[in-house]
Amino acid sequence: xxxxxxxxxxxxxxxxxxxxxxxxxxxxxxxLVLVARRExxxxxxxxxxxxxxxxxxxxxxxxxxxxxxxRIVRRAVDELGRLDVWVNDAALTAFAPFQEIPxxxxxxxxDVNVMGYVHGARAALPYMRDQGGGVLVNVSSIVSxxxxxxTHAYCMSKAAIRMLSASLRQELRLDGARGVKVCTVMPATIxxxxxxxxxxxxxxxxxxxxxxxxAERVARAIANVIxxxxxxxxxxxxxxxxxxxxxxAPGITERLVASQVDRSHLSRTxxxxxxxxxxxxxxxxxxxxxxxxHGKRRTAFRRAAAAGLVxxxxxxxxxxxx
Amino acid sequence: MNGFTGxxxxxxxxxxxxxxxxxxxxxxxxxxxxxxxCSHRYFAPLADALADVARVAAPDLPGFGRTRGPHRxxxxxxxxxxxxxxxxATDRRECVLVGNSNGCQIIVDLALHSPELLGPxxxxxxxxxxxxxxARQQGARLFADQPWERPSLGPxxxRDWAACGPRRxxxxxxxxxxxxxxxxxxxxxxxxVVVRGERDPVVPRAWAEEVAAGLPHGxxxxxxxxxxxxxxxxxxxxxxxxxxxxx
Numbered sequence: 001x002x003x004x005x006x007x008x009x010x011x012x013x014x015x016x017x018x019x020x021x022x023x024x025x026x027x028x029x030x031x032l033v034l035v036a037r038r039e040x041x042x043x044x045x046x047x048x049x050x051x052x053x054x055x056x057x058x059x060x061x062x063x064x065x066x067x068x069x070x071r072i073v074r075r076a077v078d079e080l081g082r083l084d085v086w087v088n089d090a091a092l093t094a095f096a097p098f099q100e101i102p103x104x105x106x107x108x109x110x111d112v113n114v115m116g117y118v119h120g121a122r123a124a125l126p127y128m129r130d131q132g133g134g135v136l137v138n139v140s141s142i143v144s145x146x147x148x149x150x151t152h153a154y155c156m157s158k159a160a161i162r163m164l165s166a167s168l169r170q171e172l173r174l175d176g177a178r179g180v181k182v183c184t185v186m187p188a189t190i191x192x193x194x195x196x197x198x199x200x201x202x203x204x205x206x207x208x209x210x211x212x213x214x215a216e217r218v219a220r221a222i223a224n225v226i227x228x229x230x231x232x233x234x235x236x237x238x239x240x241x242x243x244x245x246x247x248x249a250p251g252i253t254e255r256l257v258a259s260q261v262d263r264s265h266l267s268r269t270x271x272x273x274x275x276x277x278x279x280x281x282x283x284x285x286x287x288x289x290x291x292x293x294h295g296k297r298r299t300a301f302r303r304a305a306a307a308g309l310v311x312x313x314x315x316x317x318x319x320x321x322x
Numbered sequence: 323m324n325g326f327t328g329x330x331x332x333x334x335x336x337x338x339x340x341x342x343x344x345x346x347x348x349x350x351x352x353x354x355x356x357x358x359x360c361s362h363r364y365f366a367p368l369a370d371a372l373a374d375v376a377r378v379a380a381p382d383l384p385g386f387g388r389t390r391g392p393h394r395x396x397x398x399x400x401x402x403x404x405x406x407x408x409x410x411a412t413d414r415r416e417c418v419l420v421g422n423s424n425g426c427q428i429i430v431d432l433a434l435h436s437p438e439l440l441g442p443x444x445x446x447x448x449x450x451x452x453x454x455x456x457a458r459q460q461g462a463r464l465f466a467d468q469p470w471e472r473p474s475l476g477p478x479x480x481r482d483w484a485a486c487g488p489r490r491x492x493x494x495x496x497x498x499x500x501x502x503x504x505x506x507x508x509x510x511x512x513x514x515v516v517v518r519g520e521r522d523p524v525v526p527r528a529w530a531e532e533v534a535a536g537l538p539h540g541x542x543x544x545x546x547x548x549x550x551x552x553x554x555x556x557x558x559x560x561x562x563x564x565x566x567x568x569x
Contacts, residue, residue, distance in 0.1 A: 004388070005331070005338065005340055005388045005389070005390065006390070007338060031331065031338070055331070077333075078333065079333055080331075080333055080338055081331070081332070081333030081334065081336070081337050081338030081339065082333075082336070082337050082338050082390065084390070131390075131392060131393065132392060132393020132394070133390075133393065179393060
């Protein structure tokens with residue numbers, strides 16, 4: 001579907017992937033409806049979009065509240081005329097040993113990450129079906145396939161989202177709504193403020209587990225599935241590798257990822273106080289796309305290293321030939 | 323060349339309507355209604371020619387140009403309802419309406435259900451000739467018109483045809499052929515000018531005269547040595563016909 005002149009709703013637009021996606025779609029000519037809890041962060045973003053010549057509506061809401069989500073759809077249609085794209089992106093997470101995470105935190109994560117997406121789909125799809133077209137993008141994660149310890153609620157929710165998308169695709173097909181597409185985007189580790197805003201009961205600081213990719217990269221993948229809808233898209237080559245590994249050798253992959261999380265996802269030196277993060281109250285951190293994990297710089301470094309390795313390999317091969 | 327200096331989006335007719343706009347804000351409004359498969363783009367030269375005295379707006383009707391349409395193709399009534407809704411939403415009641423080709427049918431249909439929105443009307447190359455109301459005849463006439471148009475119109479129109487797609491184009495064409503415009507003309511209660519290019523094979527002189535005679539306040543103007551798409555090939559002459567209608 002063409003992005004120019006379309007109307008797109010992005011949830012979780014205040015920071016991270018949602019913010020990068022909103023900026024990307026706006027620069028491609030879509031009118032945006034920005035959804036998140038933090039109104040001031042959305043206002044800043046809307047100003048940024050409008051200064052670049054775009055159009056954006058600020059719609060502060062908690063996606064766990066279905067009535068609020070329905071109101072957003074009505075507002076989008078009233079003020080912008082239609083609804084072409086819905087990006088479900090708002091998500092929370094917690095790092096905690098299973099017995100120690102408060103059950104209400106666990107419930108809240110499932111409520112936002114799963115029911116929030118259900119609410120978005122439920123409110124948006126009727127309009128898209130009436131129009132005869134539209135794209136629903138559900139941002140899941142590679143942890144929907146590759147499990148991680150200490151983030152049970154998050155992993156569960158991401159797997160649930162993936163299945164929600166698949167099930168909706170089937171249903172839309174049976175109903176003959178051929179023009180309405182549902183796509184799942186599964187990013188690997190992304191440089192966003194998620195890690196710092198998350199709830200944490202491990203006593204250890206949560207870090208972005210390498211390799212880290214930039215949120216702009218996910219935004220690009222989302223724009224691409226809107227243009228050319230695909231069922232599932234993984235962002236980040238290492239993520240794709242891990243997904244294949246998990247299918248080929250599930251047991252080994254589980255054990256490897258578990259120890260990698262223990263080594264590099266949770267710090268062994270930096271402590272962290274117990275917090276419920278941004279679960280119940282929005283974060284106080286500045287709303288930005290990146291989370292200070294240098295996703296872009298790291299990607300550039302990896303590329304340079306890979307190019308160097310290939311170059312060295314070629315040089316060695318050429319020398320041995322002689 | 324683009325005579326439009328800006329564009330505006332409006333929530334109307336169940337979609338997000340795009341319109342190319344030109345001319346100073348607050349000037350007398352002129353609305354251009356495009357023909358089959360076209361969009362605001364081919365009105366650019368006319369908008370340019372009128373921009374000194376009028377606020378020209380050319381909306382893309384749902385499904386054409388930059389306005390997304392419903393899945394189902396709209397018929398003549400559907401398109402004129404959409405135009406009415408847009409005129410109301412953008413507060414452009416009783417402004418000068420300029421139609422080209424099939425756009426004229428939409429304007430005339432508007433007179434039936436929303437006479438209060440209608441201002442002075444310019445019907446440039448009104449379709450479809452009562453005596454040639456088949457796809458083959460109209461197709462042949464449109465083909466015969468090609469040599470008389472400026473070649474630069476080609477890419478503009480092809481781009482718009484691609485935007486609306488072959489299915490919508492063909493279905494709209496069928497609706498246009500079935501539209502009995504001659505029976506609706508007497509409801510156009512405002513001043514109306516029928517404009518015809520002298521060499522227009524799509525709108526023969528006899529048909530243009532019949533349309534002008536059927537309008538309560540109609541008259542016929544002819545532009546010498548030009549054909550069907552005067553808004554592109556003779557914008558100045560067409561603009562000089564529109565000017566006196568600006569109140």
